[in-house]
Amino acid sequence: xxxxxxxxxxxxxxxxxxxxxxxxxxxxxxxxxxxxxxxxxxxxxxxxxxxxxxxxxxxxxxxxxxxxxxxxxxxxxxxxxxxxxxxxxxxxxxxxxxxxxxxxxxxxxxxxxxxxxxxxxxxxxxxxxxxxxxxxxxxxxxxxxxxxxxxxxxxxxxxxxxxxxxxxxxxxxxxxxxxxxxxxxxxxxxxxxxxxxxxxxxxxxxxxxxxxxxxxxxx
Amino acid sequence: xxxxxxxxxxxxxxxxxxxxxxxxxxxxxxxxxxxxxxxxxxxxxxxxxxxxxxxxxxxxxxxxxxxxxxxxxxxxxxxxxxxxxxxxxxxxxxxxxxxxxxxxxxxxxxxxxxxxxxxxxxxxxxxxxxxxxxxxxxxxxxxxxxxxxxxxxxxxxxxxxxxxxxxxxxxxxxxxxxxxxxxxxxxxxxxxxxxxxxxxxxxxxxxxxxxxxxxxxxxxxxxxxxxxxxxxxxxxxxxxxxxxxxxxxxxxxxxxxxxxxxxxxxxxxxxxxxxxxxxxxxxxxxxxxxxxxxxxxxxxxxxxxxxxxxxxxxxxxxxxxxxxxxxxxxxxxxxxxxxxxxxxxxxxxxxxxxxxxxxxxxxxxxxxxxxxxxxxxxxxxxxxxxxxxxxxxxxxxxxxxxxxxxxxxxxxxxxxxxxxxxxxxxxxxxxxxxxxxxxxxxxxxxxxxxxxxxxxxxxxxxxxxxxxxxx
Ligand code: SF4
Numbered sequence: 054x055x056x057x058x059x060x061x062x063x064x065x066x067x068x069x070x071x072x073x074x075x076x077x078x079x080x081x082x083x084x085x086x087x088x089x090x091x092x093x094x095x096x097x098x099x100x101x102x103x104x105x106x107x108x109x110x111x112x113x114x115x116x117x118x119x120x121x122x123x124x125x126x127x128x129x130x131x132x133x134x135x136x137x138x139x140x141x142x143x144x145x146x147x148x149x150x151x152x153x154x155x156x157x158x159x160x161x162x163x164x165x166x167x168x169x170x171x172x173x174x175x176x177x178x179x180x181x182x183x184x185x186x187x188x189x190x191x192x193x194x195x196x197x198x199x200x201x202x203x204x205x206x207x208x209x210x211x212x213x214x215x216x217x218x219x220x221x222x223x224x225x226x227x228x229x230x231x232x233x234x235x236x237x238x239x240x241x242x243x244x245x246x247x248x249x250x251x252x253x254x255x256x257x258x259x260x261x262x263x264x265x266x267x268x269x270x271x272x
Numbered sequence: 273x274x275x276x277x278x279x280x281x282x283x284x285x286x287x288x289x290x291x292x293x294x295x296x297x298x299x300x301x302x303x304x305x306x307x308x309x310x311x312x313x314x315x316x317x318x319x320x321x322x323x324x325x326x327x328x329x330x331x332x333x334x335x336x337x338x339x340x341x342x343x344x345x346x347x348x349x350x351x352x353x354x355x356x357x358x359x360x361x362x363x364x365x366x367x368x369x370x371x372x373x374x375x376x377x378x379x380x381x382x383x384x385x386x387x388x389x390x391x392x393x394x395x396x397x398x399x400x401x402x403x404x405x406x407x408x409x410x411x412x413x414x415x416x417x418x419x420x421x422x423x424x425x426x427x428x429x430x431x432x433x434x435x436x437x438x439x440x441x442x443x444x445x446x447x448x449x450x451x452x453x454x455x456x457x458x459x460x461x462x463x464x465x466x467x468x469x470x471x472x473x474x475x476x477x478x479x480x481x482x483x484x485x486x487x488x489x490x491x492x493x494x495x496x497x498x499x500x501x502x503x504x505x506x507x508x509x510x511x512x513x514x515x516x517x518x519x520x521x522x523x524x525x526x527x528x529x530x531x532x533x534x535x536x537x538x539x540x541x542x543x544x545x546x547x548x549x550x551x552x553x554x555x556x557x558x559x560x561x562x563x564x565x566x567x568x569x570x571x572x573x574x575x576x577x578x579x580x581x582x583x584x585x586x587x588x589x590x591x592x593x594x595x596x597x598x599x600x601x602x603x604x605x606x607x608x609x610x611x612x613x614x615x616x617x618x619x620x621x622x623x624x625x626x627x628x629x630x631x632x633x634x635x636x637x638x639x640x641x642x643x644x645x646x647x648x649x650x651x652x653x654x655x656x657x658x659x660x661x662x663x664x665x666x667x668x669x670x671x672x673x674x675x676x677x678x679x680x681x682x683x684x685x686x687x688x689x690x691x692x693x694x695x696x697x698x699x700x701x702x703x704x705x706x707x708x709x710x711x712x713x714x715x716x717x718x719x720x721x722x723x724x725x726x727x728x729x730x731x732x733x734x735x736x737x738x739x740x741x742x743x
Contacts, residue, residue, distance in 0.1 A: 106351075167436075171418065175418065253299075265523060266521075269521050
């Protein structure tokens, strides 16, 4: 996995609470069997005025000039500023793939939905949690200041604003570690395969019904 | 030392390993798979040259993309077809058991697990889908995961997780006649909010929960995620054990007796401590209708659309304003005056047999209102469909002017051909009223099956406590 250590980039605001993963990437794109290519359809229903789909060329569609990410000043943004409960709803990891594919490396919000939050770490996207008053302040500043850039430092657990203010954030040690090093989760777990086998042996004795084979009752 | 919660017990029994900073390696007993969130996981296995750790722990079923009309000619949308074929191919290649589209046991993944006995009390159950807590109604620890985690479970039979906090939602007393599990869970979400359960596992308890059928309990647990909780559970009782007995994949003989003995311990100890407890008075719950674009935007059917000007929190007020604009509703409009264009009875929340019975009771001998363009019933599985047909429910719906479809997710998320057109308004028994969820520009009102069916007949929402057939 792609590591994240620190990143400096343009901030773009999505000023509404409870942004769900259906809004981040609508259902029609979930028919793709790939992990890439979702970027142009990030926030699709907001970004375009006409309907889209995997079989429709996005270049031929009408863009919604009012949608914040379509505004010239936010082109090239790589950090997303959001409100509470960001990424709620469906577990679709496509939402994280779409953000990443569209060039985002970090999200900043006061809170996230659990599944979205853990999906971020599997894809090198850093979800930074700041408290609501700090997020408010960033909303005010980014809207008032074209070219507003932040520096997000995972090693130091800080976000630095253009005027040098340093905002600290908390993050779980294990998650920070895997993201800093870009470690392969599955590889790490497989280093413990003897323990998994020992656990299975014990459970097969204690609770054999848990190992019911799905091929049973197969008819 | 205080006792353990049900969640503590399920968690502790599945810990393979813990590290110093509160992260555990948790063993997964059952992995359910559908076509949308699995292709990239199987591809990941292939690229890394890995094999499933325990093939017989997996069960796959296509549901999101399947057509709900005549399937004899296959799937006409080539993109959906490719995804469905990818699941068939992956299951064949890796030796995973699948109920394919034309198998009578096919249906929505969260309905299939309990129905087949693939989900058992005391198990950890995961699926690349946020409504996996449905399975928690059986006293299993069930939660949704992302595609990278699907790959992780396939490869290792484990997940790396942090334990969540314990919340208990008590629903005390008895509900009024006509009030269903759906109304209970919508009322809970209205109370604690769509992020109220974030970071928690919610145990649903109390007399009104105990009195629910297993189907009703599944409806409640299904929507735990809509309150932000990754998992929802209900303690095992005789009703749970009766439900599991004799299911195709449930244990038999001596194995059954041992299992039942262990399952009887699957409840929170009397002295267990919860990080948060919430009490809801069942008797005060009215039929619920959502008015906005988040499941927490919900009110009793006899209320009116709220006014954002009365909301003091500016972020919430602007969210309300946006929702009302999207829903094309004016503050102060009585919910019962809202006219609907379509009715959808289905989804993993409300497409089990008792849901279809409750809906049928409202439409028996009546007709869908002329102003309603489409009213459809999509059973949750082939077996639910068959049972409903054996009971004659299909006739009741068809004679009233409903369409009677093949099982699948259908208009819950509109990945197949079933969808709302821009501006259309729907009474839906599904679980999400997000913008565009049922079709771009579509407007969703979440309700119970009986409320959806009654709305179909009247062309607008009605209070089923006051109309005949609410018994
Ligand atoms: S019925 Fe709806 S919520 Fe349930 S699994 Fe299917 S798409 Fe998801």
